[in-house]
Amino acid sequence: MHRRALLASAGLLLVPLSARAQQREVSVTIYNSDLALVEDARPLDLKAGRQKLEFKDVSAQIRPETVSLSAPGVTILEQNFDYDLLTPSKLMEKAVGQQVRIVRTNPGDGKETTEVATVLAANEGVVLKIGDRIEVLRDDGVPTRVIFDKVPETLRARPTLSVNVEAASAGPRQAKLSYLTSGLSWKADYVAMFDEAKSALDLQGWITLSNTSGTAFENAKTQLVAGEVNQLSQNNGYRPPRRGTPGVISAGTESGTGERVADYYLYPLPERTTIAANQNKQVGFLSAQGVAAKKVYEVREGWFVSQGEPAKAVVAIQFSNAKLAGLGSQLPAGTMRVYMRDAAGDPKFVGENAIGHTPAGSELSIKIGEAFDVSSQATLVSETKVSKTRSRYEMKYLLRNAKDQPVTVELRQGGLWRDGEVKAESLKSRRIDARTLGWSVPVPANGETTLTFTVETGW
Template structure:
């Protein structure tokens, strides 16, 4: 009988598996050998982070810290830059950060120590307590009573597994080599973006401007990127809506720095996009915005226009008081060409116009968004509404014209547009009327041109005077 017991116990010990913990190592920014960022305009960046990591042959857990809090874990790529002899079993991202609240929540159902201090003597006493709840406050069981407020300070035995001091990406991998290796971690992250901004200083004659462009980079990713090579991507790569863009951090207060470039930003075509490479390595602190000089061009030829835009709703009904008062918009036009001191692809952004007044002070005139503009393209930007140049429109005739085809309706209408100019110089106003359907101008006192479905007249208005445009049109 004793022999049976001994052999049975031996067999239990023999078949019990021995579980070995997988070695774990942590790598941070001090291990970085190279850091590169490609920053997109839509709150998105591609991070390439190369680190020197001591590998060993076999299974290993590598914890990457000092990474973006807004990393998109499903985009992670990991490789050995030299041998490529690495096999990744799984990757997981821990963003359950250590804080007083998360530490308390992790101890629900567990025991903590409550230390009280006598205010008179300074003596400390301690008592064990079980954390019953950490939701909307704290509930403790202390001996045979329940406490809902902490009667002292809490002491925890240890930090539970799963709570991290910083965002951590863990890769479980199998390495076929041992020794120090360079691992490249690539991933997409939100919280980083850039946009272009332009300052246009018009001369007194409003026919030339000095144009400067700036690339504004914002980092709200939750981490610092130190000594990074930075490229800016202009264009709109398609991004699905499976993961919402995280823009809440942009509302935080952020430092702002303007950094003049030591030399020009290099520009190159890439696929159907354009890349702008900063000439020096950059350190982007968290919650920081920085500006880098993108271009500078002086004495660029521009043309200022005054435009009165109409509508398409008053050609098929009687509207005698269609528009008694009309705003006249000011636009600035220029050509993005080398013979106009430009000629490089211009990333889209806000252009802000300024002009120096009679006292030598620069005054803001207005702003407009410019779309991505390739070389040798024309740019038209709306600057604002004129104070001195105004217009009004009256419908002077409307009638239905008989038609042989009962399914086709024809209308005739006539209009008088009065343009007034209170400036000390004459201007030419471009009147643009988007006439619907098939139309024919029957009568006019200024010649028109056709721009698609829009009739365009150019009317000269003298200084301190006015001019009247009259036309009659048939629409079907």
């Protein structure tokens, strides 16, 4: 018995009268991590004293320990959540030890024969005792059906909550139920149309709702929460937070648009919607045109090593979601797909990548692929031990460009530790973060550029 969980379900179905269905007020708040908060307010029509109520269509994945139900003058005495659903296999399992009727139809003349059988087992198959013989029920081409006298009380056609309550008095009253459930989630998807000549992109954002909870939520007020709420893992241990934000070069400092709760952003859908069972639903939530953007070639190295062969540079689209760049909105985590128009003006898909929850004012870099004509090859020229805890590394990068136009390669060198510093360099660097240096390296058309630098770092 799950007392609180069943309370939640009880509130959902406390009005069995279809005439009152239009008065039901359902709100669903959906999180990114397969989690949703269901709030259900509806009228009750009870008699005085003890009574048993059954409520169908509650979420089959309800979390019983999270249920809360309140109704004036009503005391919950006991609740049971029946999630053993009626299926042919379940029906046969419940019939073990009982008698059923087996009806077979002769394919030749269409005559039916009926035998009474006792179900001995229903595990990987059904074993029957018919008279003095033991038989395995199988699909051998002979039309066969099994007739049961009744449906067991423990099997339900839909997830059902039964509740024993004590009502102080008869009459209508308002109940409010809330509970957490799995089986509801959402994700963001972005379509970016990039115009390289104009250094701009048009961005559309779509939200995809997914409902595998086992029930439908009709005409529900729906809002989405962007952010990672902390939850205990299935083994009841602490789940460490994720580190880093995919696609983000630097996090922003602008206040985003929209409503917040705690440190999360809320995205309410503009209209009530029905989230059907086993359904994916898409809703638009962002549209921006002319956002400043550029295509870049990136090379990222995490340590000071030589490469035996040239590596292709990464092709990425960089843009900012700052107000001055034409966007000014936080971006929920999701997948960003980039398109460009060909010579005929038709859009072509050129790549996709994931982004994390991104505050407004951030700088983003969306990897769309690898360059065919731009490469990099690193060489560790020397490694010198300066002291017990410090070393000096002399690096050389050969950047080649087989395109008929010049390009700029954004090179990122990681590996700096405590008190890391640049001792010499052929091109001015900038500090990206505590462990990373960056260079913007121009490479001429059909040519090459060599970048050299020496750094010291300790640990």
